[in-house]
Amino acid sequence: MSIKVIIAGPRGRMGSEAIKMVTKEKSLQLVGCIDRKNNGKTLQEIELTTFVDLNEYRDVPIYENPSECFERVEADIFIDLTIPDVGFMNTKLAIQHKIRSVVGTSGFTQEQLNELSNLAKSNNVGCIIAPNFAIGAVLMMQFSKMAAKYFPDIEIIEKHHDQKVDAPSGTAIKTLDLIQESRENKNQGHPDETEIIKGSRGGDVSGMRIHSIRLPGLVAHQEVVFGGKSELLTIKHDSFNRDSFMEGVKLAIDSVMEKNELIYGLENILEF
Template sequence: MIKVLVAGFKGKMGATATKMVLDHEDFELVGVLDPFEEKNHLNELAEYKGSDVPIFKNKKEVVSVKPDVWIDFTIPAVAYENTRFAIENHISPVVGTTGLTEEQLSELTTLSKELKVGGLIAPNFAVGAVLMMQFAQKAAAYFPDVEIIELHHDNKLDAPSGTALKTAEMMSEVRQKKTQGHQEEKELLAGARGADFDGMKIHSVRLPGLIAHQQVQFGGVGEGLTIRHDSYDRSSFMTGVALGCEKVIHLDKLVYGLENLL
């Protein structure tokens, strides 16, 4: 039985992860973390009536229940400190919070190697999204002209999304270096052409009603190729989260991207 703690359990992704852990026969939910929750136990909340699980306000208190895995769906401002704390206390982090900097990722990876603590930071836990990124990387070797359009709900805090950045990074590894668009192109409104990543453009859409969607659009002479993934419900991410919880306890370092575990 894998003992799991969920940080950020009141958010939409955190709540979905909490319910997944409660329903999973191989997981034991030993605690949840939220510094602003007034209740002390989950069963004091209407949606968790049968769950006598402690609600922690301070991450230092979490160590008392000895979790094996720390699931983090919080916000970028606290995710780095949470993940560092988990690694320092030999708790394997499974992090879905995006917005961490390259420097922070590097520091956390180095620390995990030193302490031999496995972990996973994934910009997207949907298996279909991971396949979309891999297919896009394959296509980028043949179609250097490409733009990414990512679409998310209007409460998402970071732009571009972690998935879009990861996709661009993967494509840049195999893509012929090229700055797209006409050399005399001018933006009549700043940002009209999107963000630039190694010559590729990334466009972020934020609207209510959306969950998580990404379209990678390639253009060639006389043809085009579109690779798209849609998450219509947050439950689409839970297969990947569960897989992460099962796998990270057997690793000896932090990895970035669910594809490393598939």
Template sequence: MTNLALAGATGWTGRAIALGALAAPDVNLKTAIARSSAGRDLGAALGVDDLGVPVFATVEEALDGVDVLVEFTSHAAAKAVALAAIERGVAVVIGSSGLTAADFAEIDAAARTAGVGAVASGNFSLTAAMMLAGAELAARHLTHWEIIDYAKSTKPDAPSGTSFELAERLAEVGAPQVDLPVDQVAGHPSARGATIAGSQIHSVRLPSFIVSTEIVFGGEDERLSIRHDAGGTAQPYVNGVLLAVRRARGHVGLIRGLDRLLLNDEGAREDSTL
């Protein structure tokens, strides 16, 4: 049985993860962190019957007897939340987007020093993880690509965590070929998007989108598009988060990308349900 603390438990994603963890036979949701609901039972905070899960204002208060902390807070708080758990010897699963490569390097170093595991992913949907794995395979054989990410008009960070993670992963394969360097574009070079880890990313922010990520590969007289579209609920992230919770204590240091757990873990099929 894995004892779990959940930071951001009353948020849009946190609520779905809380209910998913409560239904999982091998996970015990022991505590929750949500400053606005501190001192209440999580059930009362979510508008359901009492769940026997106390809500605390800070991470430090919520870690007694906890094996893994899951964080779905904000890009501003995520690193501090993760480091606070790691310093207490608690493994972490990081769900907030907006962290930088330097942030992840710091988290990895702290986890290795503490001898605990960490898992981070820009998107905990199993199908999004498969998109990333497919894009990495395609990039080994195709030389031109660009990334487009779509999200709601009020999303506070750009690019999305999914597209950022995708660009960084593809950088491990190699840089795409750019036939006309962006700094040589006439007019407004910024219209070519942001260069992230060598890839051009174009962030579209409009009402009606949740989070969608598309990578377009171009070849001679042909194109390949791989796209993931998220629906209107947080349910697709639950199975991926629970998979990460179950695997977080099986290693030391940070693993970035849910697909790496799916591809490298023979038990992943038993833990995952599409």
């Protein structure tokens, strides 16, 4: 039996890649899309960022109102790859309609995550939220956590396309969270360090520095630089195409079908 999927943000770069992935997977069936416009149209009537051979999915309906979509379309999985505020409301509604969710939207606040977690538990519905669905990026974060125990002087440089609205990225924040599990707080650099231009040294989290770069031509990139006595360790990951995230999305779909709670971070469903 196919897993029936609704996707939010079909015209976006990530949304188009998700549609491409779902339509190619024999175990998945695309049954609906949520878009901020194009209500009442079908998938064949809108322009996708990525070319997709729609075949039997040409007549998949599009809804502007997520509640209407969840009420009218029978689905097992909801995939949201939009923006934080929209993604939060969409996911909240999906859980309330007993639809399991896979969410790649970064930028949720801790309060929003707590609310979604409580909602998932009360509705006995699984939900996986991942700041990054690239398997290599998840490994990069785990390796950084391991290294931080031995190299407490750390700077993070994350680079994304110029249309990304949140900074630092969800991946960088998740990396910081993991690092703090194994690193003792430490103020790095010279105690009398002065910024001639405010913000030059980046953000400060427990003494670590984090820098966000936004430029056209980039997709998603991060390096974590560890300084030690006479040595430097750099752990780096690059996503050159949004297709790199789809293996993680597929993994999350398969996993969330067996879950009845919210899971934050793809590392929690990987085997190490």
